[in-house]
Amino acid sequence: MNTSAALTLSNDIEKAFNTNSSTASWVLSGYALTLGSFILITGKLADIIGPDNIFLIGLSVIWICSLICACIPHSSVVALIVIRALQGVGASALVPSTVALAANYFTGKLSKYLAPALGGFIIALTGIFGVGVTIGGAFSETSTGYRGFFWFVFAYGLILNIILLFLIILVDRKDGEDKMELKNIDFVAGFLVIAGVLLIILGLTEGAENWRSPKAYISLIVGFFAFLSSLGFEIIYLKRFQRKNQNKDKSTDWRLQVELLFPPEIIKIPNFLPILIQCGMYYATFTMVIVIGINYFTFIEGNTPIIVAIKVLPLPVGLVFGALAYRTSYYNRVGLKNMLILSSAICLGMCVWFSRIDYKSDNSYWKFGFVSLFLYGYGINMFFNIYFSVVVSNTPLHLQGVVNGIYQTCGQVLLSIGNALVPSILGNLEVATTEQAKQKLFNKFQTIFYVVLAFHAVMFLIMVFLVRNHQKENESDDRIDEEDVLGEEKKQDDDCECHVREADSGTESRNSRTNLSYLDARSV
Incomplete structure (x- = not known):
């Protein structure tokens, strides 16, 4: 909700602080920056201090920052950007801890309820996106503007926080977690990860304005090598050292006590790498399609923020419908690989359909926008339902936080790529009032559609050639054992x-x- 509402609140923030669109966009970018950078660390913290504790801490940070954002005077937008960045740190604790909570709650006799629980999570996560876009558009039309939205988030988060203090179910420490301590976090790799992802997202955001700017390409290069350095430090140095000295007393050397941010056993999780890549690309394409829709209806058709929010609403509605309609039996009957291929095929086809929208055609939205956006959301939901179920069910409980942190970090980085590609192609936007201006802007939108289609074509090929139908293999193994x-x-x-x-x-x-x-x- 904090992410999606910023898309339709941006213009109101720009007017309130008397700034330009590029600076106002940092209210969203600063939030995404810290959300993507810290999510891997908060995922690891969830494994160490408990997902219930890290969830409550993250939720507290969100509503406190919302209160501050609502009270900031209009003298400088920088203060708003900084507080939003702090709010992103709190938000980074929510998704990995939520999935880890579900994995811990629904085990043993309750494991049959895991899929419905994750389905409920998907409904909340995707449904609130549409609510956020709509609420943002609605508040931007009122006299309170963006401040009204932050007051709403403050009250909403505070009430939930108080309720959960009394009702949240505490998580018992599992095998593998009893050896984890806060002091044993790999702070060196953690610092490199945060610095690397921060610089990568910063470079992508700056690239939206000008890819030739040193802030863009230098940040990307340095961030990429910083992230690679974190992998090298853990995999090449620390892991080898621990393996070589595994018989020594761990208390004699800090390197033997360090908990790795990237445990080697995560590679053994079925379909870990291809689904990781797919997860990130779905985040990117979803963001690009929703931003395309918002900008198209705003700057070519000249709709108001609330009308724009309503026009893009079929996409999140399709997400919610997919979550409600999904059944575990689909996965068991059709198979993992076929379901993922079907998901990518639907999304690819709907992107082609949506790309046919044309302001010169009568009822163009109803012909090419309404149904295609709904089915696109449905196709995306098919992937995320399966992705959450597969990752959670095949990941050991003591690694739930870090694995979901890795997936969400990848998702946020690719989301930033998608968010940066759209404005980098469109440039600075103004409402097109002449036929010539509309046609020029329309041609740019067609270029973005080609990029989105290319993304989905690659995703389809990954589904076909790299994903393995792990469930069927397990069934054959069970028959052999029998x-x-x-x-x-x-x-x-x-x-x-x-x-x-x-x-x-x-x-x-x-x-x-x-x-x-x-x-x-x-x-x-």
Whole structure:
């Protein structure tokens, strides 16, 4: 909600602080910057101090920052950007801790409720996006403007925080978590990750204005190498050192006590890498499509913020509908790979359909926008339902926080790429009032559609060639194990019959002893 509302509040913030669109956009960019940078760290903290604790801390940061944002005077927009960045740190704690909570709550006899619980999470996460866009557009039309939205988030978050202080179910520490301590976090890699992702997202945001700017390409290069350095420090140096000295007393060296941010065992999670790539690309394309819609209806058709919000609403409605309609039986019957291929095919087709929208055509929105946006949201939801279920069910409980942190970090970085590509192609926007200006801007929108289509084509190929239908493999393995057990039982029965025949050929005393042995063997 904090992300989506900023899309339709941007113009009101620009007017209130008497600034330009580029500066006002940092109210959203600063939030996304820290959200994407800290989510991996907060995911690790969820594994150490408990997802219930990290969730409450993150929620508290959000409503406190919203209160401050609502009270900031209009003298400088910088203060608003800084507080929004702090709010993003709090937001980074919510998604990985929420998924980790679900994984911890629904285990054992309650595991059958995990899929519906994640479905509810998807409904909340996707549905509130549409609510945020609408609320942002509505508040921008009132006299309170953007401040009204922050007052709303403050009250909403505070009430939830108070309720959860009494009702949240505490999470017991699991095997593997009892050895985790806050002091053992890899702070070196953590610093490199935060610095790297911050610089990458900063470079992408600056690139939206001018890719030739040193702020853009230098930030990207330095950030990329900083992130690679964090991987090298853990995988090449720390992990090798720990493996080489695994028999030593851990208390003698801090390097033996460090908890890795990127545990090597995460690579063994089925389809970890292809679904990680897909997750990030879905974030990017979803953001691009929604930003395309908002900008198209605003600057070419000249609609008001609330009308724009209503026009793009079918996309989040499709997301919610997909979450409500999804059933685990789809996954079991059709298979992981086929469901993911179907998801990418639907999204690709709907992007082609939506790209046909044209301001010169009568009822263009109803022909090419309304249905295509709805089905596009439905297709995206198919992926996220399966993604959450697969990742949660195949990840050990003590790694839930860090794995979901990795996925969300990838998602936020790719989201920033998508968010930066649209304005980098469109440039500075003003409402087109002449036919020539509209056609020029329309041509730029067509270029963005080609980029989105290219993204979805790559995603489709990844689904087809890299994703493995892990569930079917497990079923075949189970059948093999069952055949082995039956074969072993048959062998034991043959051995028992052999003992009986030997007993019949011996003396009476031997018969009694052998029969006793036979009875013992049969009981075993």
